[in-house]
Amino acid sequence: MTTDTSETATPSSQTSDCSSGSETWEPAASLSQTTQEPAASPEPTAAATTSKAAEHSRTTTTGQATLASEGSTDQTGTDELTLATDQPDVTELADQINSFIAENVSQGELSLAYVDLDSEQSYMLNATESYKAASTIKVPMSMYCYDQAFKGELDLNMTLTYDQAEDYEATGGLMSGAADGQTATLQTLLHSAILYSDNIATNMIFRYWRQTSESLSYRMDQAFDMHYSEDSEMNVEEACRLLERLYENPDDNPYYDVLLTDMKNSDWNRYLTAELSVSVAHKYGLFDGNQHDVTLVYTPHPYILIVYSRNLSGAEQILPQLGLLVYNWQTETRG
Missing domain, CATH: 1.20.5 (Single alpha-helices involved in coiled-coils or other helix-helix interfaces)
Incomplete structure (x- = not known):
């Protein structure tokens, strides 16, 4: 995979922390009038473990893919294939994807990442093209908070207070309809941000970190090798690395299981x-013409799309x- 090498902004240059965006969705049930605590999260256990991903002999080839962009102008971007010698050739999948795009995409821009988590074969299209992250940023936000909690440097039971002037944004979830000054624990806010894409909960979490020495945007960029702090943007290569880390759980962080459970139970x-009947951990994003989905699909041989x-x-x-x-x-x- 190609790693973004652009420089990350320094903390002093931060002008905006969160651009999750207003999203249209219908929660399964209204929870807006309560801050009842969800089921308790497991207590973390110390010690890191090695990655669960198996190692395979691989070769990489590159090619070209062409998309039709707005105004019927062609957008040509590189695609990347990573092949495993002991697995079916993923070039067949790449050909099917490219044919589908050529036949169905008449306007707009699209980037894609696929990784088979058993073989580590992968296919990426326009992998480093940047997009407004929208609510997909809630995945690294949660991962960073859970990493700090696992290290003993963040208390998930700490109480945060809703500041309507600072935090309000159209949303659903636990904080929808909350009164100014209402409180909720950090754990509750993290649950609501993933389960219901709660923008107010997300803004409260970002504001908490803004009041520390470094913003959450900067912290995530440093921790996960992202470039979100530059313009609230991500690319599919970055998102793919995040899901691989979440799945592999190299530090054996039990809070990652909490996050995956919330992603599996998302109301969207x-x-x-939409057409799948298997277990999927995912987070969508919808903002200002950007429509995204990051998914971890639990087939017998799980994969990221x-x-x-x-x-x-x-x-x-x-x-x-x-x-x-x-x-x-x-x-x-x-x-």
Whole structure:
């Protein structure tokens, strides 16, 4: 995979912490009038473990893929294939994806990342193209907080206070309809940010870190080799590395299991997951023409599929079809 090498901003240059964006969705049930605590998170255990991912002999080839962008101008970007010698050739999947895009994408921009988590074979299209992260930023936000809690440097039971002037944003979830001055624990806010894409909860968490020596944007960039602090943007390569870390859990952090459970129980079932009937841990993003989904799909041979898009005509039809295309290939070739 290609790592973004652009410089991250220093803490003093931060002008904006969070751009999660207003998102349209319907929660399964209204929880807006309560701050009742969710089930208790497990107590962390110390000591790091080695990565769970198996090592494979691999070769890498590169090629070109062309997308139709807004105004019918072609956008040509590199795609990258990572092959394992003991697995079905992922070039077949890449060909199917590229053919689907050529036939169905008439306007807009799209980036994609696929990784088979058993073989580590991967395919990436326009991997370093940046997009407004929208609510996909809530995954690294949660991972960073849970990493600090695991190290004993952050108390998930600490209480944060809602400041309507600072934190309000159209949203659903636990903090929807909250009164100014209402309180909730950090753990409750993290749950709501993932389960219901709660923007107020997210803004409260970002504001907490803004009051420390370094903003959360800067901290995430440093911890996860991202470039979010530059312009509230991410790319699919960064998102893919985050999901790989979350799945592999190299430090054996029990809070990662909490996050994955919340992602599996997310109330949003559109985009890449709409046509799937298997367990999926995912987080969508929707903001100002950007429509994204980052997914970890639990087939017998689990895989990551991530799509970021901008001004993509027919996105709510295209993304579910892409999700089903990759699922069918994965289950038919991997078993």
